[in-house]
Amino acid sequence: MNQTPKTIQIFLPGGDPQGIRVAEITTRILQVIEVPRKLLSDFFQMPESNQVGVYFLFGESEEGDEPIVYIGQTGDLRTRLATHNNKKDFWERALVVISRTNSMTQTHAVFLEWYCLQACRKAERFADENGNSGSQPHTPAPLEADCLEIFDTAKTLLATLGYPVFDPVISNTSSDKDSILICNTSETDGRGQYTTEGFVVLKGSSGLIRKSAPSRRFSESMREKLVKNKICKIEGNRIIFLKDHLFKSPSSAAAALVGRNVNGWTVWKDKAGRTLDELKRQ
Numbered sequence: 001m002n003q004t005p006k007t008i009q010i011f012l013p014g015g016d017p018q019g020i021r022v023a024e025i026t027t028r029i030l031q032v033i034e035v036p037r038k039l040l041s042d043f044f045q046m047p048e049s050n051q052v053g054v055y056f057l058f059g060e061s062e063e064g065d066e067p068i069v070y071i072g073q074t075g076d077l078r079t080r081l082a083t084h085n086n087k088k089d090f091w092e093r094a095l096v097v098i099s100r101t102n103s104m105t106q107t108h109a110v111f112l113e114w115y116c117l118q119a120c121r122k123a124e125r126f127a128d129e130n131g132n133s134g135s136q137p138h139t140p141a142p143l144e145a146d147c148l149e150i151f152d153t154a155k156t157l158l159a160t161l162g163y164p165v166f167d168p169v170i171s172n173t174s175s176d177k178d179s180i181l182i183c184n185t186s187e188t189d190g191r192g193q194y195t196t197e198g199f200v201v202l203k204g205s206s207g208l209i210r211k212s213a214p215s216r217r218f219s220e221s222m223r224e225k226l227v228k229n230k231i232c233k234i235e236g237n238r239i240i241f242l243k244d245h246l247f248k249s250p251s252s253a254a255a256a257l258v259g260r261n262v263n264g265w266t267v268w269k270d271k272a273g274r275t276l277d278e279l280k281r282q
Contacts, residue, residue, distance in 0.1 A: 008160055014042065023157045029101050030150055032157040035094045040085055043094075049078040052105060053098040054112045054154070057084060057091035058163060061127070066229045069165055070129040071117050073109035090129065095163060097154045104150070111139045111147045112154075119151070119166045124243050126165050127229075169246040170200045181268040181276060183257055190257040192268060194276060198246050199253040199264065206240045207257035222256050232256075250276055 011022040020043060021034040035043045043049050055077060057070040068090055074080035077096055084091070097112070098104060117133045120126060139147065155166045170193055180202070183190035187208040192201045209223075223239055226232040231245050239256075247253035250264025258267070265277040 006156065008157065010160075013046070014039075021161060023161055024100070025153055025156065028153050029099055029103070030153045030157070031098055031100050032154060032161065033096050033098065034161050035081075035096065037085065037092050037094065040081060040094070044078050044082070048096075048098055049081075051077060051098045051102055052109050053077045053096045054109055054116065055081065055094055055096045056116075056158070056163065056165065057088065057129075058093050058095065058126075059091035061090075061229070067126045068129055069120060069126040069163075071113060071120060072130075073106075073113035075106050075109070088129075095158060095161065097150070097157075105143075107137075107139060107143055108147055108150065110137045111144060112150060115147065115151060116154075116166070119155075123166050123168045125167065125169055125246075169197070169244050170195065170202070179270075181270055183254055183267050183269075185258075187259075188257045190254075192250075192253055194250060194268070194280065195246070198248045199250040199268075200244050200246050201241055201253050201256065203241055203243050205257060206238045207259055209234065209237050209239055210259055220259070222252070223259070226256060 007026045009024055009026050013020050013022065019036060020039055022031055023034070024031045031048070033043070033048060052073075052075045054071070054073045057072075059068050060066060061068060070084075070088065070091065072080065077098075081094055081096075084094075114134060114137055117128065117130055120128055121133070158165055159167060179193055181192050181194065183192065183205075188206070190201060190205040190207065192199055192205065223232065226245070227234060227239070231243060232239050232241050234240075247256065250268055251262065252264070254262045254264040254267040265281065266275045268276040270279060
């Protein structure tokens, strides 16, 4: 994500921080409006609901542990979201991207829908409900440049509102590569990174699978969910991470590898053998 300083304004039409929220970068014409499903009828009373827009429906899997998104575009947000309200069950909040000057065209929206879906799948943070992404729509070069600028702004606003759908859980800058931590024992071969969002276990990390024991029930349940959601696979007597995965804490990340509850602050170490506790808390 672009790290240049920005001023973002969030307006609460109903005064409720958990209600409808309208976010914008003060120097740009784009807005992202977050709408709880329960308040769709309130959004439909707003003039913005009758515009061309790109929208995102966010929810969770049936198990409640995997974020899901559906990405779409329409020339009439009010009609399209009403249809999704009747036919799609998984989502709880809709985020719509519109122009404050009503200057987004259907051509913009079609390209942005396709481009956003590619970026979502590349980031691998949210599972999408779209199915076939289709091919890149023909878009004149000046219009495509407009779309990329819209995407950049929407990406920042979505992440600000708590939906970093286009951001990988870990970046690939040189500074990030230098901060890799290791959980390496006779039973585990793990690599990870402590981030502002939690702890990321990196693709290819693996741990040993052992017979059940009461002290391991939590970590085994976690492992079952990781396999079910295709984040990990079982190969022989090992569990292997198929992609980078974000955990809420260093300890939950370590438990997924070790197979029992452990203190992640002391298990994760850098190349010099210093623990995460020594690096970040002492």
